[in-house]
Amino acid sequence: MSERKVKEKDIVLEITEKVLEEIMEAGYSESIVSINKSKTVMAKIANSQPSVIQDWGEVTVSMYLAKDKRIAVVNFKTSSIEETVKLAKKMLSEISIIEESEYYAPIPKPKPAYVPFTVHRSILKAFEEPEKIIDNALSVAFTYDIDKVAGMLEITMGIRSLASSTGASLVEEYGTYEYYIRVFKGEGSGQWASSGRIFREENIAEATRIAAEYAIESSKPESIEPGVYDVILSPMVMGNLLNVIGRMASALNVDMGFSIFTGRKIGEKVLSEKITLADDPINPESYGAVSFDAEGLPTRRNVIIENGTLKTLLHNSKTAVKHGVESTSNAGLISPHPWSLELKPGTYTLEELISEVKNGILVTNNWYTRLQNYIEGSFSTITRDALFLVRNGRIVKAIRKLRIADKLQNI
Amino acid sequence: MKIEILMISRGLKGEPMIDETILEHIVARGVKLGANYVEVRYHKHRGSYAVTRMNKTISVGKVFSEGVAIRVLVKGSLGFASTNNVSKDSLERALEKAVSRAKAFSYMYAEPISFADAKTVTYSYEVKPVKDFNNVSIGEKIGFYKEVYNSLEASLMQSTEKGTIQRMYELGASGGLELLDKWDIVSRVAEEAKMLEKVLLKGKSPPKGKIDVILGSEIVGLMVHESAGHPSEADRILGREAAQAGESFIKKGMLGKRIGSEASTVIDDPTIPGSYGYYLYDDECVEARPKYLYKNGIINEHLHNRWTAKVFNTVSNGSARAMDYTSEPIIRMSNTYFKPGDYSFKELLEDIRVGVYIKSYMEWNIDDVRWSQRYVGLEAYLIENGEIKEPIRNPVIELTTKGFYESVDAADKSLEFHAGTCGKGEPHQGVPVWFGGPNVRLRNIVLGVAPY
Numbered sequence: 001m002s003e004r005k006v007k008e009k010d011i012v013l014e015i016t017e018k019v020l021e022e023i024m025e026a027g028y029s030e031s032i033v034s035i036n037k038s039k040t041v042m043a044k045i046a047n048s049q050p051s052v053i054q055d056w057g058e059v060t061v062s063m064y065l066a067k068d069k070r071i072a073v074v075n076f077k078t079s080s081i082e083e084t085v086k087l088a089k090k091m092l093s094e095i096s097i098i099e100e101s102e103y104y105a106p107i108p109k110p111k112p113a114y115v116p117f118t119v120h121r122s123i124l125k126a127f128e129e130p131e132k133i134i135d136n137a138l139s140v141a142f143t144y145d146i147d148k149v150a151g152m153l154e155i156t157m158g159i160r161s162l163a164s165s166t167g168a169s170l171v172e173e174y175g176t177y178e179y180y181i182r183v184f185k186g187e188g189s190g191q192w193a194s195s196g197r198i199f200r201e202e203n204i205a206e207a208t209r210i211a212a213e214y215a216i217e218s219s220k221p222e223s224i225e226p227g228v229y230d231v232i233l234s235p236m237v238m239g240n241l242l243n244v245i246g247r248m249a250s251a252l253n254v255d256m257g258f259s260i261f262t263g264r265k266i267g268e269k270v271l272s273e274k275i276t277l278a279d280d281p282i283n284p285e286s287y288g289a290v291s292f293d294a295e296g297l298p299t300r301r302n303v304i305i306e307n308g309t310l311k312t313l314l315h316n317s318k319t320a321v322k323h324g325v326e327s328t329s330n331a332g333l334i335s336p337h338p339w340s341l342e343l344k345p346g347t348y349t350l351e352e353l354i355s356e357v358k359n360g361i362l363v364t365n366n367w368y369t370r371l372q373n374y375i376e377g378s379f380s381t382i383t384r385d386a387l388f389l390v391r392n393g394r395i396v397k398a399i400r401k402l403r404i405a406d407k408l409q410n411i
Numbered sequence: 412m413k414i415e416i417l418m419i420s421r422g423l424k425g426e427p428m429i430d431e432t433i434l435e436h437i438v439a440r441g442v443k444l445g446a447n448y449v450e451v452r453y454h455k456h457r458g459s460y461a462v463t464r465m466n467k468t469i470s471v472g473k474v475f476s477e478g479v480a481i482r483v484l485v486k487g488s489l490g491f492a493s494t495n496n497v498s499k500d501s502l503e504r505a506l507e508k509a510v511s512r513a514k515a516f517s518y519m520y521a522e523p524i525s526f527a528d529a530k531t532v533t534y535s536y537e538v539k540p541v542k543d544f545n546n547v548s549i550g551e552k553i554g555f556y557k558e559v560y561n562s563l564e565a566s567l568m569q570s571t572e573k574g575t576i577q578r579m580y581e582l583g584a585s586g587g588l589e590l591l592d593k594w595d596i597v598s599r600v601a602e603e604a605k606m607l608e609k610v611l612l613k614g615k616s617p618p619k620g621k622i623d624v625i626l627g628s629e630i631v632g633l634m635v636h637e638s639a640g641h642p643s644e645a646d647r648i649l650g651r652e653a654a655q656a657g658e659s660f661i662k663k664g665m666l667g668k669r670i671g672s673e674a675s676t677v678i679d680d681p682t683i684p685g686s687y688g689y690y691l692y693d694d695e696c697v698e699a700r701p702k703y704l705y706k707n708g709i710i711n712e713h714l715h716n717r718w719t720a721k722v723f724n725t726v727s728n729g730s731a732r733a734m735d736y737t738s739e740p741i742i743r744m745s746n747t748y749f750k751p752g753d754y755s756f757k758e759l760l761e762d763i764r765v766g767v768y769i770k771s772y773m774e775w776n777i778d779d780v781r782w783s784q785r786y787v788g789l790e791a792y793l794i795e796n797g798e799i800k801e802p803i804r805n806p807v808i809e810l811t812t813k814g815f816y817e818s819v820d821a822a823d824k825s826l827e828f829h830a831g832t833c834g835k836g837e838p839h840q841g842v843p844v845w846f847g848g849p850n851v852r853l854r855n856i857v858l859g860v861a862p863y
Contacts, residue, residue, distance in 0.1 A: 079496035
């Protein structure tokens with residue numbers, strides 16, 4: 001890390017602490033101040049050429065402000081620290097007239113186990129030369145006999161700081177990339193993605209190749225009759241559905257009735273025993289890696305569902321007190337949320353999964369997942385891109401779009 | 412070389428805005444740096460909210476944002492930069508970034524980007540609230556919420572034997588807090604909850620097979636948003652959103668083709684006073700006007716910005732919107748609705764022997780070319796011999812866009828709008844829209860049922 005960068009990190013933390021000091025002087029009994037300073041570049045591709053190159057520089061200041069068990073949360077997108085402090089001080093008159101929060105809990109004291117993440121040099125390099133990455137990806141795509149490609153590359157770098165009235169004083173840097181590409185051929189298409197905290201050119205090339213191969217293999221799809229089929233869901237489809245389930249594990253969503261876990265008990269069997277779902281923000285390569293949560297607690301790996309059994313909900317200190325447990329370090333200032341979901345892999349290869357299916361469908365991508373009822377888990381989602389009919393253990397043909405409609409609990 | 416500049420400021424009445432001479436300076440500097448189109452847009456937003464559960468307040472909150480978006484065309488390459496440091500130095504750096512990033516990619520364009528000519532103007536407008544948000548304390552706002560909650564609680568039996576039913580509904584418009592009185596939320600929520608309770612406790616399975624269906628305004632509004640509005644976005648038609656929201660079943664050259672019955676007319680109109688999707692000039696400074704997307708069953712007009720207008724050899728119809736200072740203007744809907752007909756609701760019902768009336772929904776989805784769609788009814792009733800009978804549970808209509816518009820044989824005279832936040836773009840931009848329509852009648856629809 002360059003000396004200049006280190007200095008910027010220190011400056012951000014210093015400003016954070018100064019804002020905290022001023023806020024506390026205004027008369028709050030507790031507060032947390034967090035500053036996020038980021039820069040992002042995004043290149044979008046459509047019809048095999050760039051459509052727009054976007055560049056953002058942003059400062060966001062978030063604060064948790066409490067007095068007499070009354071809570072306010074503010075989020076200011078401005079670089080004007082003066083304006084931020086002024087607005088935060090004004091909130092004092094607002095919280096003085098509201099009731100005590102049933103979710104109030106004292107801000108946790110900082111814990112020592114804290115290893116800040118840094119920005120990998122590959123991200124720094126990618127940030128400077130996104131055009132080379134896009135150029136290479138297009139070259140890889142057009143080694144195949146395809147019609148056109150569309151996609152997106154985003155690289156973000158930033159500094160995240162936190163200071164709390166219980167003495168937390170934390171700062172970390174982050175750098176991530178996200179890439180997805182959709183390739184079109186005839187009536188078919190394929191989409192694949194890659195993301196993380198270490199940028200590797202070969203991951204971009206691999207995602208591009210998978211998308212191109214799916215596009216070609218699905219270029220002449222046929223229609224089939226709706227019915228009951230076994231389905232093999234690709235990591236992208238399963239990821240989409242697990243995202244829904246992961247958000248439902250937030251204790252506040254459970255309390256609010258936005259979850260299939262509402263009314264269920266810890267230790268109860270809630271999903272198939274093949275499912276072990278964890279939230280793992282401390283995997284250093286994960287796109288969602290983060291070393292401290294919004295209340296300044298060091299993050300940790302939490303197993304939410306183990307072999308189909310609900311092991312824990314995701315908590316901040318407020319929902320934890322309400323549920324009589326400890327925080328799982330998943331704070332949001334009000335609502336807890338997952339950082340980085342991970343489904344425990346099984347022992348099969350994709351080919352082995354296909355080989356055991358008599359009458360089924362391989363779904364490579366989906367979108368538009370909507371729920372009729374969050375407690376009952378009734379949902380539907382539409383497939384998109386390559387979709388294959390599997391008969392007696394073999395892919396027999398590409399098929400046209402279908403809709404999956406079921407209950408999440410049946411997955 | 413033709414050089415164009417645009418400046419847009421969006422702020423809050425009575426509050427300091429950015430010094431517009433700084434924006435002028437950035438525009439002039441952009442031209443010097445080699446851009447032949449420069450657009451500088453300033454936004455200042457404030458918001459206030461409370462998080463509540465049952466009849467308790469968990470927390471109150473405020474959001475604030477202020478920043479500038481810059482868009483440039485350099486050598487046929489489109490660059491965008493945004494910052495929330497609104498100092499002159501910072502804006503200069505953002506401009507340089509937009510220009511240098513655009514330049515770095517310019518060699519990859521097989522078809523360089525250019526914009527259609529547009530008559531741009533200097534114009535200013537505001538929405539005047541009758542009851543100003545700032546003059547109502549957070550205490551009063553929470554008090555209003557509690558009144559709604561209490562009337563809801565009082566209206567229900569709280570039985571859990573038949574599981575649960577959930578409903579989300581959004582109200583939105585341009586104006587002030589006087590709208591809360593107009594909407595009469597207290598009695599509306601209580602009445603609706605009572606009705607849903609009936610659906611939950613007494614709802615029967617819907618009839619099977621091909622039947623006639625009357626769709627209520629809320630679901631008709633959603634359907635025209637999804638199956639007329641989105642596919643009419645010319646950027647989707649041209650493939651600009653192919654890796655995100657998808658493409659469109661409408662292709663270039665399909666204007667004039669039949670998509671539905673004579674009764675099917677869909678309009679997008681940003682100029683409706685007081686609407687949630689209200690604007691008079693879009694974010695490329697083009698004057699807004701109503702657009703007849705489908706007219707008497709014919710694909711009539713697409714939603715255009717200045718780039719798609721150029722490709723289609725037409726002029727922009729003012730459909731470019733940006734969510735905030737972090738967002739590029741892209742083609743969006745505003746207030747999209749199915750044009751009412753001349754029937755009464757009774758006349759729609761009277762010759763239906765067996766059918767269903769679907770009034771509201773929760774789950775829906777549509778494929779990425781906006782062709783195959785599914786809607787699951789929430790408040791829905793059986794129709795027998797021209798009369799509305801008992802409630803039914805989770806009726807499903809699954810049909811194609813053409814299947815929908817071809818099946819419409821009549822619409823009643825009513826027109827209601829519903830509020831929503833329409834999502835599109837990468838990064839995701841949510842913009843306020845209305846969607847609406849009358850009650851419409853569809854003939855011979857295959858009805859399904861979702862699990863409950």
